Amino acid sequence: ELKVEQNPLFLSMQEGKNYTIYCNYSTTSDRLYWYRQDPGKSLESLFVLLSNGAVKQEGRLMASLDTKARLSTLHITAAVHDLSATYFCAVDSRSNYQLIWGAGTKLIIKP
């Protein structure tokens, strides 16, 4: 059974700092997704990572996928307050049509 673990679950940081959110998963998969959710709002797709070594960047966010280590990272560079949100990773189980979701990382960026 595929399990997805995110850490940290909560992160408070200062503007201008760099930090990384980790997403580990337990069985083979080659498709991983990152989403952002503002409080009480919908989920917005950030990145789709489709192969080992995939790296995607959008603004201050960069996501990567290492399928051999079963690990994805979401790196935040020079954080700004507007990036405060909860970030979810989701892994395609490939065997039963489901995405398996991490618990989410609540990110608070203080001015």
Place this chain on the structure above:
Amino acid sequence: DSGVTQTPKHLITATGQRVTLRCSPRSGDLSVYWYQQSLDQGLQFLIQYYNGEERAKGNILERFSAQQFPDLHSELNLSSLELGDSALYFCASSVDGGLGDRDSPLHFGNGTRLTVT
């Protein structure tokens, strides 16, 4: 705007009642997924339909049921409601059914906030 439409946005009802949540997927998407998100909780997958047929089932209670109609819109029916059913219910859609090409992410609607009193 994701293109996924959910109605109503808010729903307040009493315990024991029954409600229906509606979802229209993005144009061209064949799959509809239902998720439940309780306060400060992660996403709980409930059920998926692909082109009118049930494709996958998650942690969906027997009191809950869903269907996808020929025009591809979907409804989630929640009955014998309990206080613990209060949550945000999201619908998401995608082009395919889960196997094969999954380059496209799920696209989420804005959710229906259900409050059971």
